[in-house]
Amino acid sequence: MKRSLFYFLLVVVVSLMVGCSEKDSNVKTDTSASSGGKVEEGNSATADMKLVNDGKLTFAMSGLLKPLNYKENEKLVGFDVEIGKEISKRIGLNPNPVTNPWETILQGLRGEKYDAIIGSMTATEERKKQVDFSDPYYISGATVFISSKNKDIKSLDDLKGKTIGVMQASTYVEDAKKYTDKIKEFPSEIYALQDLPPGRLDAVITDKIVGITAMKESGLEIQTVGEELKREEIAVAINKNNQVLLEAINKAIADMVADGTYKEISTKWFGKDLLE
Incomplete structure (x- = not known):
């Protein structure tokens, strides 16, 4: 009887330890x-x-x-x-x-x-x-960034039909849909911005702070277009x-x-x- 009780208690303790350790x-x-x-x-x-x-x-x-x-x-x-x-x-x-x-x-x-x-x-x-x-x-505010070498996009109207990069599941997905159905989603805005200079993307919509910091610290040859799309x-x-x-x-x-x-x-x- 004592041995049965001992094993029962042991099983309960082990189960609790396993449950608490799950992440x-x-x-x-x-x-x-x-x-x-x-x-x-x-x-x-x-x-x-x-x-x-x-x-x-x-x-x-x-x-x-x-x-x-x-x-x-x-x-x-x-x-x-x-x-x-x-x-x-x-x-x-x-x-x-x-x-x-x-x-x-x-x-x-x-x-x-x-x-x-x-x-x-x-x-x-x-x-x-x-x-x-x-x-x-x-x-902050949603802002459009393009390559510094891009001569085709001079205003927000020029984004129509272009390929735009945004962060996955971000509010910028809906912003991009106002201009195009050619939208590429990335796990990070930084990855999207890096695709601008080589021309893999026409534009990126992201937080103004993120884009400007990438310009200064990473030396990305990018620039803003137009006013902020919205205040956030x-x-x-x-x-x-x-x-x-x-x-x-x-x-x-x-x-x-x-x-x-x-x-x-x-x-x-x-x-x-x-x-x-």
């Missing part, structure tokens, strides 16, 4: 991330935030969007990463940035693989049907029915702006305040 293969954790100070688990202020991991704010991004979020020496860095770490610190949590393919990043959030998306996601009305968004943490409010996405976490994130963003920390981070990466 989604698409989600990659940046093990080098550190908050600079350990936060006690079970903090009463964060108890109602419905966190994936106690004591941590796990936030996702593609990791392919330089200078917003990308890997350098196997470590996640960039503007989004620093904003995420600062938010985490201010709400009493350790930061846990992870990567997930952009085309499934919303599904991963709704599947509770992470607590938030801090990865330069535009707060669109369509996305608001699935998740909640914080107040914006930067403002970039915000933190979290699951619905998590008001406690949403309010905490909004307060953290507001406090960062008020005490000058936000401007300091933004100026470090872009030379200006992206909320102005």
Whole structure:
């Protein structure tokens, strides 16, 4: 009888250990991330935030969007990463940035693989049907880029019927459809922009910041065309029915702006305040 009970308990313990160790293969954790100070688990202020991991704010991004979020020496860095770490610190949590393919990043959030998306996601009305968004943490705009050698495209009207590159599952897919049905989707805007100089694409629609940074840092011979297609409010996405976490994130963003920390981070990466 005792031996039977022993084996029964052993099976239960092993089953629990296996269940707790399961991870989604698409989600990659940046093990080098550190908050600079350990936060006690079970903090009463964060108890109602419905966190994936106690004591941590796990936030996702593609990791392919330089200078917003990308890997350098196997470590996640960039503007989004620093904003995420600062938010985490201010709400009493350790930061846990992870990567997930952009085309499934919303599904991963709704599947509770992470607590938030801090990865330069535009707060669109369509996305608001699935998740909640914080107040914006930067403002940008969709912009058209072409090769510097392209003499055929002089205005947005000239995009009609051209081959346009965009990031997979981005809002830019719909923007491109207004001009053409020749649309090529890429896992990263950087890959699309690199196809402009050799002429594999006629144009790319992407975030203004991403394109301008590629021009300056990578030396890509590209240029903008026309005015911004639209103004975009970039915000933190979290699951619905998590008001406690949403309010905490909004307060953290507001406090960062008020005490000058936000401007300091933004100026470090872009030379200006992206909320102005």
